[in-house]
Amino acid sequence: MSVRARKVIEIYYDNIESFNLWHDDVLVSELEDKGLLRQLNEDLSGLLEIPVDVLKEIVNKNREKIKRDVVEKLLEDIYEAEKRGDYSIVYYCY
Secondary structure, X not given: OOOOOOOOXXXXXXXXXXXXXXXXXXXXXXXXXXXXXXXXXXXXOEEEEEEXXXXXXXXXXXXXXXXXHHHHHHHHHHHHHHHHOOXXXXXXXX
């Protein structure tokens, strides 16, 4: 089976920022430890796909260390993904 690549014409994303890779150090450290940031370029830009169960684990483990507004937004993202039955959440990082 082949894997096709197609040019992206347009990306739609939420108007509310879920997190900031330059400021949310604890979250970035956890994502780095799990090898997830390798999906991004050297400027931490690109599409970042995080499995829902991994994101849930990170949030639950670090709830007291991550800023409250970030925790709330991530929990909202997790809830919406689980409601749709999604395996992962894709974030557009720029």
